[in-house]
Amino acid sequence: MTKGFKIAFKAVIILLAVVIAFLMASVILWIIGADVSATFYTICLEPLTNMLHLSEVLIRAIPLCIIALGISVAYRSGIINIGAEGQMSIGLLAFTGVALAFPDVPRPLLLPLALLASVIGGGVWGFIPGILKAKLNVSELLSTVMLNYIAAQFYSLCLRTIYLDPAEQVYGTGTPQSMRLTDNVWLGRITGRLHYGIIIAIVLAVLVFLLMWKTSMGFKMRASGSGARAARYAGISVGFYVTVSMVISGAFAGLAGGVELAGVHRRAIEGITNNYGFSGVVVALFGGLHPFGIIPASFFFGLMIYGATLAPTKVGVPANIVQVMQGIIIIVIVTAQMVLSNDYFRDRVWRRIQSLRKKEA
């Protein structure tokens, strides 16, 4: 088997995967009678046409990037975290709690404190499925999903009761939201609504890279993920690293919540999590579970998520289409990876081509 063939094989499979993903999305668009090319233009290109759109894309890319970094750490350690949605909610609650409790503490102290609270909140919510997996072998896929629903209910309970804006009680409009947080916890803005969280996201990407590839802890985590049994024989406490990776993963999601709150909304409202937790899984996979892949991937998915909000008015396509596309992308990625790692299949294709060549000769 020549080297050229190996590269060509890989390229063809990836190209095929992209084509299939587009075809599947097109079929759905065709069923709802939308203009397929106009929809793809609106979702994938239109947001790039002016600065306002672009800053909105970046705003969405920031939490996606932070969450996906956390998910990639967990995934590399052999545990799939689909609970980022719930961890983010708890992070939001912790951040809001600190901001509401100490409105007069000066900013250089309060902002880090509130962000730390969101990290701890998310970390605790990640610790639960981690320890359940490590000690009791509970499937993290199920426990994290359940914790998502619990966190969502807990979040709206808090918004409706202890965090409720006093003004809401006075006017009695009953919108479940907190009061506007003190400006001591605001993150500065660069342009438009784009805030300095983008720098936090990039710094975290570098930190994750250093953690996973330049420290022994990262090595042990990756070893636990790629071969739990072998890692255990080598003396690595797999359960411990699985739990730790899940705590880190939850902490990242919690922080994403804190940054989102400090930079964009500045008060706790319903719907801040905006499905970022699930999109983060797609971003992490799309970015090849590597921090430097996740940065561009989060930009791409920020683009799609923002583009989808334009779609209902521009081309009459419901914004849910982005969820369809994300589902398709996950399925296509994992399938293509299996085809690429299947040497038997590649061998068969190679032999088939050889025999065809012989026939021609």
Added chain:
Amino acid sequence: MIDIITNMLSMCIPFSVALLLASTGEMFNQRAGVFNLGCEGVMAMGAFVGMLIPFLAGGGMRVSQWYNVLGFAAAAVLGALFGLFFGVITVTFRAPQGIAGIGLQMFGVGCAGTLFRHFVGGTQSIPGIPDVDIPLLSKIPVIGEIFFSHNAASYLAYIFIPVAWYILFRTPWGLKVRAAGTNPRAADSMGVNVSRTRYESLMVGGALAGLAGAYLSIAQAKMFSDTLISGRGFIAVALVYFGHWNPVKIMGGALLFTFAQTFQTVVQSFGISFPYELAVMLPYVLVIVVLAFTSRNDMSAPTSLGKPFNREIRT
């Protein structure tokens, strides 16, 4: 007090059907060795299609019951197609089942939401199917209300449980399914086509998940919304663990969880001063607690659950 309890218990049977059907379907998947986390997505699609057909036929007005039957049938067919699709991904391409299931879930939920907004628009209700009072039996006080005055679909679902048990434990096909999930290599050497069996059980499981979704929209909520399923697909997967891969025990689990879910309805309708959100949380908390107690060293689990089978590779 007696009223409240009777009320809760009488909700258990009709409200447990969706969990019951989806969970039994997932049980067939897992018995064959495939962990299908996409159940939630298939249920969403089933719920949408099940509601769409009677809605298009009558525009929310009362229609012939045959349209509801057609809705159920379409949901089952669509669910089977989703199962087939999942088979292509996990059986033929041997993709990791957990993450592929998440993909299927997002795809299904996303599709249902997209298509719903296009074909129906906002919240629309349909007349659904009426309750049937079984003669004589439904006249018994308390017991009659709890067991014998529900819609026809819920009776059929409960009749299906012993049928599912019989299929799984007393038919050649059931034996093949269990073999494919327990020791696919041995099954393969005895001439069982493991891939085919897995495909078949995925289609059966998908059809049941589709029916479960259609039940939710046609018989239970009588409408479709994005939050209609709200995790029932995942609870159904957890119930399979709880029920030790046995339809009869799954039925017990489904009733238990539904009882926990009815608590929120009771809080709402009887105005008990208890935070509503905590009542909604209850079944989800229960799932985690139950999983914590049942997951460790479960001897009844299919041993090849979640493992793709490749007859070309020696292990």
